[in-house]
Amino acid sequence: MSAIPHTATPRRDTGLYNAKVGTWLFLAAEAMFFGALVSSYVFLRSASAEWPAARDVLPVGYAVANGIVLILLATASVKARRAARAGKGPKWLWICVVLAVCSVTLVALEHRIVGATGARASTSTFYGMYYLLSGIVRIHVGGGAVVTAWIAGPCRQFADIKPIRYANWVECLGYYWLFVFATSLATFVLVYVV
Amino acid sequence: MTEGIRHSARREPGWLRRAVSCDHKVIGIQYALTALLMLFVAFCMVLMMRWQLAYPESPFPFLSNFFGEDDTRMPKGVMLPNFYNQLGAMHGTYMVFLAVVPLLVGGFGTYLVPLMLGAPNLAFPRLSRVGYLCYLAGIVIISFSFITPAGPSNSGWTGYPPLSVIETGGQTYWLVGIAFVYLSSLFLAINLITSIVQLRAPGLSLLRLPFFVWSQLVTSYLLLLAFPPLAAAAVLQLMDRLEGTSFFLPSGLVVTGKPLDASGGGSALLWQHLFWFLAHPEVYVLILPAFGIIAEVIANNTRKPLWGYKGMVVSAVFMGFMSMLVWAHHMFLTGMGTVISTFFQATTLIISIPSIIMATSLLVSLWGGSIRFTVPMLFALAFLPMFGIGGLTGLPLALSATNIVLHDTYYVIGHFHYVVAPGTLFAIFAGVYYWFPKVTGRKLNDTLGHLHFWPSLLFMNAIFIPMLLQGLAGVSRRLYDGGATYGFGQEVFFLNKAATHSAFALAIAQLPFVINFVYSLRWGKKSADNPWDATSLEWNTPSPPRFGGNFDKPPRAHRGPNEYSVPGKAKDFSPQWEPEEA
Ligand code: HEM
Ligand SMILES: [Cu+2]
DSSP states (O other): OOOTTTTOOOOOOOOOOOHHEEEEHHHHOOOHHHHHHHHHHHHHHHSSSSSOHHHHHSOHHHHHHHHHHHHHHHHHHHHHHHHTTOOOOSSSHHHHHHHHHHHHHHHHHHHHHHHHHHHHHTTTTTHHHHHHHHHHHHHHHHHHHHHHHHHGGHHOOOOOOSSSHHHHHHHHHHHHHHHHHHHHHHHIIIIIII | HHHHHHHHHHHOHHHHHHSSSSSSHHHHHHHHHHHHHHHHHHHHHHHHHHHHSSTSSOTTTTTTTSSSOOOOSSSGGGGOHHHHHHHHHHHIIIIIIIHHHHIIIIIHHHHHHHHHHSSSSOOOOHHHHHHHHHHHHHHHHHHHGGGGTTTBSSSTTOOTTTTTOOSSSHHHHHHHHHHHHHHHHHHHHHHHHHHHHHHTTTTTOGSSOOOHHHHHHHHHHHHHHHHHHHHHHHHHHHHHHHTTTOOOOOOOEEEEEOSSSSSSOHHHHHHHHHHHHHHHHHHHHHHHHHHHHHHHHHHHTSSSTTTTTHHHHHHHHHHHHHGOOOOOGGGGGGGHHHHHHHHHHHHHHHHHHHHHHHHHHHHHHHTOOOOOOHHHHHHHHHHHHHHHHHHHHHHHSSSHHHHHTTTHHHHHHHHHHHHHIIIIHHHHHHHHHHHHHHHHHOOHHHHHHHHHHHHHHHHHHHHHHHHHHHHOOOOSSSSSTTTTTTGTTTTTTTHHHHHHHHHHHHHHHHHHHHHHHHHHHHSSOOOOTTTOOSSSGOOOOOOSSSSTTBBOOOOOOOSSOOOBSSSSHHHHHBOOTTTTOO
């Protein structure tokens, strides 16, 4: 079985290792996915007769708190990458997991509160969009938490066997968290500020 | 000696280990065979529909006893309108999403790209296995709707709301299935692009890549960037169906006399925008790899380099980029306004330029070549005029004024089938005949190949020319009785019979191919490693290439992809892998 080139070390002319290219492509697709949802939001909002001001009807405090958690999460992922490159332990990865769980919980609480006012996704396209966008962010944070925990826990052994590849994985994971942070920020601005 | 044989025998894993392995050749073959099966299924569906169009309300031959009196689909073999709609939706879905794209990108792409790159596998072998499983899941989910009581979706391969939201059939299966198909094509695209960027053999610069690889690269970008909006749209439509949201439901909708119980406030047009943002690039996903196959076959059989290789590469890239800017030419009649219509009319005319450059380059490549009329070459030669008809019939559709009379008629059906049936399908056949010796180590039989090609060419045209004519006469698409009860359908109704008989004849014309395929697998003439005297790197492997690694020794590229008949050389082909003799 011949080995696949550039799984760990970068290719000379592109300066990239394979997983980094793959991650960027994946995030490009994700950007198109979010872009389509955001365009749909703008399309529906501009076409609709009435559109409540989100600040008045949604518990904005939770969204702000969630944003702060995601900033911390993005920062922690950068720290995790440095630690992995330096061959240190998975502490920062676990911090990422904890923060991600906090974020998911915050969104769940927020949905509880909004739900208690009787607003369902079917109430209006405004609420439909609200539940959808926040739900999609929540799925992304939750999915990221699972993968992060997987890399911090079961895959930890590879830090010793294939240290470069392991650090590459953590780096790619970091790009993902930065992406999630950026999109949720964009969603926040769109829903609450604009 | 015996020692060596026993040694290599021990290293070759058994068929089961191979079948579940992550070798790109295994996965490519699995994609191709699954997709060929889907092609067959989708073809059978349309044969049933064609019967209904030519002989409305008369029982399908042989099936009248198979279905009972109170069957909800075909009581006593006579097709009911709803079942016609369901078959129509499924024919399109199977053909586009489950057959042709997986065949071109999953089959040809996964199998050939690493070989042409001189790589041992794709960049992410396990991802490609997962992608194949997602594709299978998509097939299972969509096909499962056939055995549910309500049957499959009946709202077209385009899934337009409001019908798709309020219909009670299998649209939910359709949406979930498409989401899996999306995942599979996402993984494919990531894998192919990364491999092309990262795994090129030493010396294989971008402009030394075979045009086939370029076509796969651009195609993968289209899948990567255009499919996510459809996935997003599918999520929105799922919410509409399951959560009762109204993203695609306008206010005040009345269904069969009753106001619909939904909040409203959505927009049906939003779906059309999201859908066509994928689906127009998707039609280039259907044609670009076909061009890639044809380019390799033509260069090999004219024994000349491709004429205008660089121009073709630039055209393919430009076409990929532009294809994201033309989607609303499917929506001229939705009242978008003349300014927007004019914009999309202009972009659509611009995008026909690269198509014409590519087709013309291939045509000019024939000039002065000593053409070998092999079976793959016959299909390639037929591809050019067939694609030409398909492309030219697109131009009247592209003009928003003439589109008004042609939209939603059989003319549109004729147009796009010319591009995908005698176009893309012929390219697929060309590719199968051309690479079969590499994949199996045996050649397909030539006589059976001719018996396959000539009738196919004849009947393809006999099916689709009548459709263009009917459309010009004003017959709408998606009529369950073929226009029998419509005034404008009367004069051209007889054409339905011509098309239907030709479709059944086309089915019979595929028998030589099926026989040839199965027979040659086992008893075909043994093929050398490079039976066509070709030049690109895949021919530098044993036939079939080594399981797990492909090449006997890692190759290096010394020249461009199609260096045929180089002046001053003894042979008429200079393979990429042969070093320049001193
Ligand atoms: C080369 C120039 C081409 C032009 C100018 C063109 C133009 C158009 C236009 C304007 C329509 C919309 C017609 C209507 O619904 O009113 C259309 C439909 C369509 N075209 Fe093309 N086209 C071209 C090539 C292709 C190719 C290469 C393919 C596929 C490989 C293709 C596949 C389709 C399909 C599938 C539809 C109909 C989809 C549906 O409504 O179900 N076209 N084309
Ligand atoms: Cu189009």
